[in-house]
Amino acid sequence: MSSSAEEDEYEYDYSDEEVGDDDSGMDWNPSAIASENPNAAPTMMYVHQKKGIRILPANELLPEMKRRLKDVTEILDISPAAAAVLLRAHNWSKEQLCEVFYADSEKILKKCGVNHRCNPKLPPKSSDDNCPICYDEMKVGTKMAMPCGHEFCLDCWHDFCVNAIKQEGPSCVYSTCPDASCTECLTEVEVETACPDYLQKFQTFQLRNFVQSNTLTRWCPGIGCERIACAPNASAMEQEGNVAHCDGCCTSFCLICGEEPHAPSGCKDLALWNEKCRNESETANWILANTKSCPKCASRIEKNQGCNHITCQRCKHDFCWICLQEWSTHGANTGGYYKCNKYDSGNSDTADQSDAAKAKRELDRYLHYYKRFHAHSEAQTFAKKQLNETENRMVRLQESSENAKWSDVEFLKTANEQLVECRRVLKYTYVYAYYLNSSAKMQKERFENHQEMLEKFTENLSELSEKPLDQMDRTEVVNTTRVVDRFMKNILQCVDEGMDIHL
Amino acid sequence: MSTSARRRLLRDFKRLQNDPPSGVTGAPMDTNIMLWQAVIFGPDDTPWEGGTFKLVLEFTEDYPNKAPQVRFLTKMFHPNIYNDGQICLDILQNQWSPIYDISAILTSIQSLLCDPNPASPANSEASRLYNENRREYNRRVREIVEQSWQDDA
Numbered sequence: 264m265s266s267s268a269e270e271d272e273y274e275y276d277y278s279d280e281e282v283g284d285d286d287s288g289m290d291w292n293p294s295a296i297a298s299e300n301p302n303a304a305p306t307m308m309y310v311h312q313k314k315g316i317r318i319l320p321a322n323e324l325l326p327e328m329k330r331r332l333k334d335v336t337e338i339l340d341i342s343p344a345a346a347a348v349l350l351r352a353h354n355w356s357k358e359q360l361c362e363v364f365y366a367d368s369e370k371i372l373k374k375c376g377v378n379h380r381c382n383p384k385l386p387p388k389s390s391d392d393n394c395p396i397c398y399d400e401m402k403v404g405t406k407m408a409m410p411c412g413h414e415f416c417l418d419c420w421h422d423f424c425v426n427a428i429k430q431e432g433p434s435c436v437y438s439t440c441p442d443a444s445c446t447e448c449l450t451e452v453e454v455e456t457a458c459p460d461y462l463q464k465f466q467t468f469q470l471r472n473f474v475q476s477n478t479l480t481r482w483c484p485g486i487g488c489e490r491i492a493c494a495p496n497a498s499a500m501e502q503e504g505n506v507a508h509c510d511g512c513c514t515s516f517c518l519i520c521g522e523e524p525h526a527p528s529g530c531k532d533l534a535l536w537n538e539k540c541r542n543e544s545e546t547a548n549w550i551l552a553n554t555k556s557c558p559k560c561a562s563r564i565e566k567n568q569g570c571n572h573i574t575c576q577r578c579k580h581d582f583c584w585i586c587l588q589e590w591s592t593h594g595a596n597t598g599g600y601y602k603c604n605k606y607d608s609g610n611s612d613t614a615d616q617s618d619a620a621k622a623k624r625e626l627d628r629y630l631h632y633y634k635r636f637h638a639h640s641e642a643q644t645f646a647k648k649q650l651n652e653t654e655n656r657m658v659r660l661q662e663s664s665e666n667a668k669w670s671d672v673e674f675l676k677t678a679n680e681q682l683v684e685c686r687r688v689l690k691y692t693y694v695y696a697y698y699l700n701s702s703a704k705m706q707k708e709r710f711e712n713h714q715e716m717l718e719k720f721t722e723n724l725s726e727l728s729e730k731p732l733d734q735m736d737r738t739e740v741v742n743t744t745r746v747v748d749r750f751m752k753n754i755l756q757c758v759d760e761g762m763d764i765h766l
Numbered sequence: 767m768s769t770s771a772r773r774r775l776l777r778d779f780k781r782l783q784n785d786p787p788s789g790v791t792g793a794p795m796d797t798n799i800m801l802w803q804a805v806i807f808g809p810d811d812t813p814w815e816g817g818t819f820k821l822v823l824e825f826t827e828d829y830p831n832k833a834p835q836v837r838f839l840t841k842m843f844h845p846n847i848y849n850d851g852q853i854c855l856d857i858l859q860n861q862w863s864p865i866y867d868i869s870a871i872l873t874s875i876q877s878l879l880c881d882p883n884p885a886s887p888a889n890s891e892a893s894r895l896y897n898e899n900r901r902e903y904n905r906r907v908r909e910i911v912e913q914s915w916q917d918d919a
Contacts, residue, residue: 395865396774396830396864396865397770397773397774397777398774398777398781418770419864422770422831423831423864426828426831426832427831430828430831430832441863441864441865442863442865443857443861443863443865443866
């Protein structure tokens with residue numbers, strides 16, 4: 264690709280002067296940068312004008328990558344290939360790189376494998392002119408060396424590069440000279456000469472590395488999706504709760520960790536939780552067999568809807584799927600106290616301080632949260648499935664009543680979307696609660712109250728929206744949807760504020 | 767069929783015959799140049815002295831850009847050798863370079879025998895004894911050396 268072709272290809276209006284101006288301000292004022300985000304480039308220059316998180320096709324990030332390469336090439340007076348290697352080793356942050364470079368340039372050049380590239384020496388005139396890899400004689404014009412001077416025949420260079428790109432995938436960008444003791448880094452210059460067919464692939468891996476090591480960008484985790492979420496800066500990212508919505512494959516994800524949006528739980532807690540769930544999965548699976556017995560008549564029941572209010576088909580007993588207690592102690596309309604979300608360690612004997620008893624208590628505590636996390640996760644899947652079928656239901660509902668307009672049945676879709684979101688938030692409230700410091704009693708109580716309310720009304724909405732169409736009460740569904748939305752926002756706000764108090 | 771891997775293996779063989787390194791031998795199977803058998807002799811003046819240790823090397827068409835799979839056939843007792851004979855050695859994994867050849871592989875393994883790397887244990891018992899009870903470790907090695915003669919019979 265020539266540089267003139269690039270400029271034509273991308274429709275961004277960034278001119279060199281503009282970039283230069285803006286940059287000089289950033290470059291020579293490192294303290295201002297450090298306050299924002301010390302480990303990453305503070306801003307994505309060309310998405311600056313657009314506010315908020317954007318989703319871009321992968322190749323649209325090339326100009327940003329090239330911009331940084333160009334900057335470093337000029338500032339440090341090195342070749343673009345060396346600049347790429349150096350930037351890669353420093354999270355693609357010019358500021359980070361310059362800092363260590365000016366402290367000890369020789370050390371950093373050696374460490375990153377570009378010492379010879381930046382201080383070239385001529386290949387030694389060796390008497391033995393056989394390729395050290397295939398032992399064939401090398402003639403002038405059929406051999407090549409990186410700036411380190413280790414010569415190999417072009418055929419062997421070709422095989423070496425192709426092998427690295429094919430076998431090592433994205434990490435092929437870290438390949439070094441074929442010579443065993445040499446640490447000089449392979450770059451696109453050699454790939455271009457040795458195997459031009461693979462140059463584009465190598466460059467794609469380079470871009471991938473750029474996206475991965477940049478804290479403001481992330482590949483969409485959607486299967487087969489080649490788009491990238493991109494935030495202009497750290498504060499804009501935070502403003503949107505670090506959540507990106509891919510318009511290509513409709514996946515929503517956390518820009519920081521790549522998981523499903525997980526508020527109110529933080530990325531670290533979620534990672535801990537996922538790790539814990541992987542380790543404990545066998546125990547939990549055993550306990551969470553897909554079916555449960557009716558607490559009254561013991562017939563096996565499989566839950567195939569989202570609502571946790573179960574009515575046994577055989578004995579008509581109403582109970583809660585999660586705790587198997589009578590539903591009358593949970594129901595919203597009975598005014599009963601819903602206390603399915605709290606972990607009550609009261610019944611277990613806390614006096615027993617043996618390791619076995621402690622382990623048992625810890626497992627019980629984990630299972631309490633995991634069961635509820637899992638139940639909401641399942642319910643979320645159901646709600647998503649139901650959402651896919653909603654359109655059919657809407658059509659039938661419209662046909663069933665006279666003079667009904669499409670807008671009269673849209674409430675069903677809104678309710679369903681609300682349900683999916685609430686289940687997701689509820690799911691992560693249990694991750695949050697599991698890691699909530701038990702000494703923060705007030706905060707915990709307040710949080711559990713909110714959680715309880717959200718859970719209660721979510722169950723309510725779930726039940727209402729799953730009703731057969733002839734029993735559908737539009738006003739009730741619309742109202743409950745609105746109420747649930749409020750509770751969901753409340754709990755997220757409560758966590759935000761709670762964290763502020765904590766700090 | 768002559769591929770670059772096979773050509774290179776033939777040349778490795780020729781080099782091994784013309785310039786044999788001390789203490790190791792190796793040759794391809796009669797029927798398959800991609801499969802080699804080798805013998806490493808225990809270095810003199812070490813507990814390994816006198817041992818004859820058989821190995822098998824499996825190459826792919828990616829050789830020499832990719833290291834072969836190397837495995838001991840003889841039962842071993844060594845901190846960096848697994849029970850099934852697999853070897854934990856950097857040049858056979860991430861430190862591989864296409865300029866290494868078969869004699870380089872075999873001599874590296876030979877020097878690994880007397881110079882184990884306790885930081886990456888593949889046999890925890892051997893590793894523990896090597897660090898804590900060298901006398902017992904040496905005795906176990908001598909046992910392995912004697913066993914290696916019986917394998918030959």
